[in-house]
Amino acid sequence: MNKYALQVRAYPSGRDSLGVIVRCARGDLKSVAAYYGDRYAPIGAPDLQLDRRIRLQLAGADDLYHYWTGELETATQRIGYYFLLDDGNEQCLYGEGGFSPAPPLPLWCWCFEYPYLWWSEENEPPAWAKEAVIYQIFPERFANGDPGNDPRYCRPWGERPTRESFFGGDLQGIRDHLDYLAELGVNCLYLTPIFRSGSNHKYDTADYLKIDPAFGNKRTARVLVEACHARGIRVILDAVFNHCGYDFRPFRDVRRRGPASPYHEWFNLRGYPVEAGPACNYETFANGVWQMPKLRTDRAEVREYLVGAAEQWTRELKIDGWRLDVGADADPGFWREFRHRIRAVNPEALIIGEVWHDASAFLQGDQMDAIMNYTWQYLCVDFFARRAMDVRSFVEVMNRQRMWYRESVTSACWNLLDSHDRMRFLTACGRDKSSLKLATVFQFTALGVPYIYYGAEIGMEGGEDPDCRRRMPWREEEWDRDLLVHYKGLVHLRRDNRVFSHGRQVDLIADPKTGLYAFVRASGSEYALVCLNTGERHAALLPALLRSAAAEWGIDGFLDRPGRMAFSTAPDHGPDKANAWMEETMIPPRSAVVWVGI
Secondary structure, eight states, rough: OOGGEEEEEEEEETEEEEEEEEETTTTTTSSSEEEOSSSOOTOOOOOOOOOEEEEOOOEEESHHHHHHHHEESSSSEEEEEEEEOOOOEEEEEEEEEEEEOOOOOSSSHSSSOOOOOOOGGGOOOOOTGOOOOEEEEEHHHHOOOOOGGGOOOOOOTOOOOOSSSOOOOOOOHHHHHHHHHHHOOOEEEEEEOEEOSSSSSSSOEEEEEOOOOTOOOOOHHHHHHHHHHHOOOOOEEEOOOOBBOOHHHHHHHHHGGGSSSTGGGGGGGGSSSOOOOOOOSBSSSTTTOOTTBOOOSSHHHHHHHHHHHHHHHHHHOOOEEETTTTTTSSSSHHHHHHHHHHHHHTTTTTEEEEEOOOOOOSSSSSSOOOEEEEHHHHHHHIIISSSOOOHHHOOOOOOOOHTSOOOOHEEEEEEEEEETTTHHHHHTTTHHHHHHHHHHHHHSSSEEEEETTTTTTGTTOOOSTTTTOOOOOOOGGGGHHHHHHHHHHHHEEEEEEOHHHHHHHEEEEEEETOOOEEEEEEEEEEEEEEEEEESSSSSEOOOOHHHHHHHHTTGGGGGGOOOEEEEEETOOOOOTOOOTTOOOOOOOOEOOOEEEEO
């Protein structure tokens, strides 16, 4: 037993339950059980009695570790616990005090103890979040609904974008195409910034209290949100609070008045007079981006202004949440206050962070609900688009990332393949539609929330920024109808089968020789089996192999129940195909098949 690899994490998973994750060396343990109970001994008892027992489930594996998970239920919110580890040859107990062949006395001094469970629903993502299908819109490029508010020097709609070009997209344009979005089946729109700014992207805010006139006004925004809600579509706005624009009034005042300005402590200034340009003497969003001065979000006055603006828009527009731009760079105390005050306005508001790496520090229930899952995006591009790794490596890294967060958070993370900041996936894979279809089947069936960047569903391409921000084509002859049908099918597969939003995920097969990847989503009596053949030849899905893998993970019960084929990217696999676990099934190369339980 490799005791050096052992690690334990615990977190509140409900008002009366504690979630635990035990990490061990891969293949090291045959079983893990937890003993637990109230961490205060009964009156008169000689010592703590932890006599409740559960077996932990094997939940995932990466290249180095296996992960075992379970939930310890307590009626008192006070809990002590330890583990029984079995590697098939020996057993030992593990607590905070280390390893022991038998429960040492006093037990309270040796076991793990968790602080009182101060769990609240406010610390979890809102219930609707995991059921969302996100559609991101870059308003300036989606549709021009009101030519009367076009900026000067608008370019023709079909031109390639530059960093400075405008095309006239606006909020009315989004409203004009809501029926298209409703037919696609998405139920949550994320809009990049809509507040006043001189740029086309609006990430350099000049006024947080006004809608950009090129997009419309407060009434336009309110009517758009109402029209979305009438179709069952929620709306998330972009909160650009880490930095502002060069023309933000407080920054203009500092430039004009220097240290006499009441706003001089809103920014990290390195001297006076304030100097702009590449050699600017103030801190900015990133190196050389002098147009975006960084805000001191640790200052009370800055917090009051920005959070107050967010409260106003949440209340007036009745939006459903915020995406936090450059979330990792703002003061954590700022996000705690932001969360508390926004949830006071809308208790079901979703707060999504833009964090490009491990975001564990922000996802403890006091700042962000979940994140735009960029580490997931990097991995999918490497595997599905660039084919830079084999399927076993892909699954191992994916599982390692999945174990960073508690499952309620992972279920709400936005799993994107591309965005306004990343090359479009269809371009990254060299227009190989089989790669896109495989990636999107995984995106819509794996743990997490699927995310469509506008136009991906009709085959839009684009390189790195600004080329990934091309205008949406509304002439249907420019659309890839096959992809549109594919996306609609996936959206409805996801929304019609609750197991994809609420079930746990267990990986069964990841064969680097054939490229076959199979995993199960399971929730109570509901289940689904997803098979991706990422290789170049037919791959056999064998019942014996499925049963063996499912038994190892303790989920083989579904194999004795009927299922139906619910989705396939292979033309020779129709909905009447037999259950994959009843007979040998050949999965064509570069294709995916999904079965769901009946």
